[in-house]
Amino acid sequence: MPVESNTISAEYPYEENGYTLYSCATCPYAQRALRAFTMAGVPFRLVEIDLTNKPSWYHIVNPLQQVPTLRTPSGDILTESLIIAEYVADQFPAANLLPTSALARAKLRLFLQLFSTHIISAYYRVIRATADSMLAEKEKLLEGVRVINGALEKHWGEGDNEGPFWMGSRFAFAEVATASFVHLFRVVDYYCDGGFEVPDTKEYAAFRRWAGAIEADPAFTNVKPDDMKLIASYKRFRPE
Missing domain, CATH: 1.20.1050.10 (Glutathione S-transferase Yfyf (Class Pi); Chain A, domain 2)
Known part of the structure; x- marks a missing residue:
């Protein structure tokens, strides 16, 4: 569930002590990460990236300027859609997204x-x-x-x-x-x-x-x- 926030760093927008997902609504890869977060039911901040006109700060978040990108509460940055989706599934096992064996x-x-x-x-x-x-x-x-x-x-x-x-x-x-x-x-x-x-x-x-x-x-x-x-x-x- 995306959350409203006014937290903006000096370099780029993110949720302090929370999850920030940089995404694009029409990107099928980005939808993987967004759908995983939505199914996990955990609050996160959604930042939409226009892939045809990327924000000047986005290279700081992801040097390849691709979506999705996830900033974790610890400040770690994760990229690649399946890696992010699997991270969410492992981080929130109550959602039962992955098999156990x-x-x-x-x-x-x-x-x-x-x-x-x-x-x-x-x-x-x-x-x-x-x-x-x-x-x-x-x-x-x-x-x-x-x-x-x-x-x-x-x-x-x-x-x-x-x-x-x-x-x-x-x-x-x-x-x-x-x-x-x-x-x-x-x-x-x-x-x-x-x-x-x-x-x-x-x-x-x-x-x-x-x-x-x-x-x-x-x-x-x-x-x-x-x-x-x-x-x-x-x-x-x-x-x-």
């Missing part, structure tokens, strides 16, 4: 790596595609969806986990890390010639069930950026 955590990390390799990278290739390459890039993205569909089917088939989320009935760390990218299908659909949709067939059924559960959950909708603002923010990736 080492094996379950390892399987979760493998799933997130699979998602990054087969979905996230494919998004950007589609959005950047020219008319000549669009069809091939759309098919590669669908191939990635099939990979994730298979991973979800396998995971739900193990033990008593029947979904619709990675940890069963709860929106947790897997969804914190992926929800904003599931939302990017709307961006891909907007910029694709002929649109883009994950087919409603058996080979995509697990993925569609998971994505539908994500987009219906308050943990997603409470952090979700406006669709048209999100779409507009990706225009810069389109070929001239």
Whole structure:
């Protein structure tokens, strides 16, 4: 829950003895950290960074000038979205965002790596595609969806986990890390010639069930950026 504050240092704004999250509403990586904090229910100060016109002081917070960045109560600075989200999950275990066993955590990390390799990278290739390459890039993205569909089917088939989320009935760390990218299908659909949709067939059924559960959950909708603002923010990736 973001908190109001007038605390401003001589160098950059932050919450004294509290958490400060530097973020951008349309950045899918930044949404990971914001969603983790929101689900943990801990007070934090939210500082929005305009990535097209960054504040003159932001290089002091993060020399790479990327989001998200977290300033902890001790003054330590953390960067990288998954590192920040995992820090929040470990710091506030009552939120139950992460599995407790080492094996379950390892399987979760493998799933997130699979998602990054087969979905996230494919998004950007589609959005950047020219008319000549669009069809091939759309098919590669669908191939990635099939990979994730298979991973979800396998995971739900193990033990008593029947979904619709990675940890069963709860929106947790897997969804914190992926929800904003599931939302990017709307961006891909907007910029694709002929649109883009994950087919409603058996080979995509697990993925569609998971994505539908994500987009219906308050943990997603409470952090979700406006669709048209999100779409507009990706225009810069389109070929001239």
